[in-house]
Amino acid sequence: MNLPAERDSHRTPLEDFVFAHKRLFVVTGAGISTDSGIPDYRDGAGAWKRSPPMTLQAFMGTALARARYWARSMIGWQSFGSARPNVAHRALAAMEHAGRIELLLTQNVDGLHEAAGSLNVVDLHGRLDRVRCMNCGDIRPRDALQQRLIAANPDWLEVSATIAPDGDADLDGVDFSRFNVPPCLVCDGILKPDVVFFGENVPRARVDTAWAHLDRADAMLVAGSSLMVYSGYRFVLEASRRGLPIASLNLGVTRADDLLTMKIERPVAEALAAFL
Template sequence: MASSPLRDFVERHPRLLVLTGAGCSTGSGIPDYRDREGQWKRAEPLRYQAFVGDALARQRYWARSLIGWPRLKAAQPNGAHRALAELERRGGLSLLLTQNVDGLHQAAGSQRVLDLHGRIDAVRCLACTHRQSRQQLQAELLALNPDWAALDAATAPDGDADLDGLDFSSFRVPPCPDCGALLKPYVVFFGENLPVARVEAALRALAAADALLVLGSSLMVYSGYRYAQAAAEQGKPIAAVNLGLTRADPLLSLKLEADCADALSWLLPGG
């Protein structure tokens, strides 16, 4: 099997903290957010403050999600997810820290996964402890809004769909069945703070790792960039595979502009 700079990096650092972003899931048909320059490809995602403070913004969010969720639910792991599960099986991965909310790393067999931004397949109440599956909420949304199910729109990132130009004021959003308060996807929205325990767990894993490997993330959002920054401060080497600019480019000891699945194909049979 031919050597490569990335393979050499991985084999020199057997206690890797791997940080993945949207570029790891594009091969599964889930669009990403940013272009090669790290700029938004579309309007910035809905912010937390708008979701909790604006009923029409919530109606628009859930209407778009009604169309987009089934497509995300049907997504399957690609070669990048399978390669990282194999790397874990070989003992070369201390933690897989993902910015993605799609659950595809777990679906591929990875077990040492920390979902930095949460999981889109769960919903929680903002006032009480009630949680339910996103699929259960989908059934409720469809029952309340049967006429919306026939609409179509382009797939957008993270279970969203580009459903615009409509009057969303008639869209019905079910409240929490336990207390009647707002239900929200169990993900961290823009403008919302990450859970402190989750951040600290990832920093502890980084402290115990001997290198950081970034896959498919521009690191433009500080929630991911902080780990590259911390690795650099600790004198740990950082490699990145990303199609375009990353915020951490000046900190990298290795940078590959490549598709994640292609770059990791050597970990899979026939690679």
């Protein structure tokens, strides 16, 4: 299977990079999903656009923190849960099916790479479409919890809020103590989205899988990530240490600017559309 650009003599530098390497280790971040209607976290200088996300310590620390999280999530999920893959997701799926990608390591929790058809994906920070009990480990679909949240808090659907990253919504100045959070259906334990919060470790198996694929990669492509979070940045550090060529497709600064072989500052979907 040949990608269209493989037959084109007028390639861009990004196309030259991709077609010069047959085993790309691809790292993606929030910038790849903005064209699907999911906001990103940081501005062009790498600074937070809003308050940092919930930490594990805060979430597990108080019932009020959990009520705040799930109230915002209930509203945000209406948009986040209906997001669909964009050109960038579909292009990376096409590149994988053409045999160009060794692994797609995403820092996103939206599941859009899999929805676009990518198969060899490591969801480094988990998936927001699953909910896990912190006591018994039971895992259920997020859509099922959404119905329970709505049934327990019907009036909250009328609250107006701005959609934020990761299924969240900017909702402040309200009394979150009035919000009812359903417990685990198995053991009445605390329910948490099956994602890695700040202050929480990435499961060892995911990291080990990524390292194993990096051993087989011949180059790295970073798409839509400033790499400010160490869990993703460490793979770029190791790729640089091994002497692998590294290309970045991102608007604004990245934490790895001094490690890059190539830096392309263009919208991700616009640049990757050439691979469809």
